[in-house]
Amino acid sequence: MRALTWHGKNDIRCDTVPDPKIEHGRDVVIKVTACAICGSDIHLYDGIMPSMEKGDVLGHETMGEVVEVGPEIRTLKAGDRVVVPFTIACGECFFCKRGFYSGCERSNPNARAAEKLWGHSPAGLFGYSHMLGGFAGGQAEYMRVPYADVGPIKVPDGLTDEQVLFLSDIFPTGYMAAEFCNLKGGETVAVWGCGPVGQMAIKSAFLLGAERVIAIDTVPERLALAQASGATTLDFRNEEIYDRIQELTQGRGADACIDAVGTEPDIRSGFDAVVDRVKVATYLGTDSPHVLRQAIHCCRNFGVVSIVGVYGGLLDKIPMGSAINRGLTFRMAQTPVQHYLPKLLERITKGEIDPSFVITHRATLEQGPELYKMFRDKENGCIKVVMKP
Known part of the structure; x- marks a missing residue:
């Protein structure tokens, strides 16, 4: 598949990388229908976030269609449209049970590395360094979603991708x-x-x-x-x-x-x-x-x-x-997105807010590297970039 990958400071490329697969019973794989470049991604572009490795797939604002479902998943099925929170949470640990999903104790397999810097580890994040799990991100054609019975939220019929995409983070x-x-x-x-x-x-x-x-x-x-x-x-x-x-x-x-x-x-x-x-x-x-x-x-x-x-x-x-x-x-806080999803989706459904008002640029993955630079440099009126693989 095609994906945006990190190769060093100011070096983002659109590469061909292996397709994701189900690795655990609580995984799903989605076909990405929309993804975005976040201001936090610019910290990666500028090279200030440690533990990035060449070839890492970027992106943590992602939505799409479920195409493959792990055997333990009962809440989603192939064909469902979902928005994926950028925070990965198990739903079962001390913090998840209290609604503090971004503090999940189980979702970062590299917690020791985070503990050395911050004392304790937060949750794993998509596309945001190996210190935070090394999970492949969603600026790609497909993405594996761990703990998919906790994170993704189904999108009601009648709402467009652009209306709901930003439930993932911003x-x-x-x-x-x-x-x-x-x-x-x-x-x-x-x-x-x-x-x-x-x-x-x-x-x-x-x-x-x-x-x-x-x-x-x-x-x-x-x-x-x-x-x-x-x-x-x-x-x-x-x-x-x-x-x-x-x-x-x-x-x-x-x-x-x-x-x-x-x-x-x-x-x-x-x-x-x-x-x-x-x-x-x-x-x-x-x-x-x-x-x-x-x-x-x-x-x-x-x-x-x-x-x-x-x-x-x-x-x-x-x-x-x-x-x-x-x-x-x-x-x-790093946002416990899962806590906010239901009530914010309701606000969108009721017409109280349409988050798509921030979108200024729409593009393909192949245009992603140049748009990283444009977004970072605030050129051509660029406020928010959405890519559709």
Whole structure:
């Protein structure tokens, strides 16, 4: 089959690789009908995620049609249309039973490697390094899905692939970011990063009762899309973000701040971001937490800082004195997608949201390598790429 594979920093190729097969009784194999490039994939493209190996199949935003079913599967059959969560979960361990599927104790066969870096291992992920399981991803013609009686959700008739594809990751992640803000109605939420996850966080914050959302970015197309969703937009290259948020909130600060950027902020966002980038380049640091620092300072006393942007290692010069003395709450997670799927599918079915609004480019797998670069460099108005094998 054809698939997008990793061969090193800035080197993504469309290769021919072996077709996946049933390896366990709880597996299914799907024929991929739609997949997407995620902002997290750009961390792989930029070479900052450890334990990638040449030839690894990429992708963790995937849906398709079931074509082969393991003997222990009773919930799916050949021909079913399904969306596959990017988190792989057994459904039976301590964490899965409590709804914390992204903390599954069984789905990462390389848990020891993750424990060395993070103390404990999260769940296995599709297409996202051998430290997180070495599972082949879904930017491919076919994909094997482990624990398929727990993960994939059936798609009702009448919904298109593009309406439901983002249930695999960015919609649950953006929704979780807003849910973490503990919204009761009438709040001001500031969102750093108007990429796909940020856009979903903006929509979700309004769905959950926010009165105002302040969206921060510098890419014109992203700011325009955020504004179309009802957000007040700030361009960090033209405005002092802290001062403007103080002005917009009468000096109190935002009720909640969402970091939807993570470890790779735009280097033009501030001098500290430049210093962070130098540290990373010279192996004196692992991550660039400019956005997190700013979000802490912009959050009101006893507010919430919600973190869904990806960080991989150690963060430097975080203003914990500000956070502690002002009573901030930090909420963060790799999204337990399975927990959110039923209620978010219901919102789509009811017409409350159509996540396809973020799609700007549609392509084939063969076009994937060039679109990785376009997405990373924010060229040609590229906000979200969907590929149809």
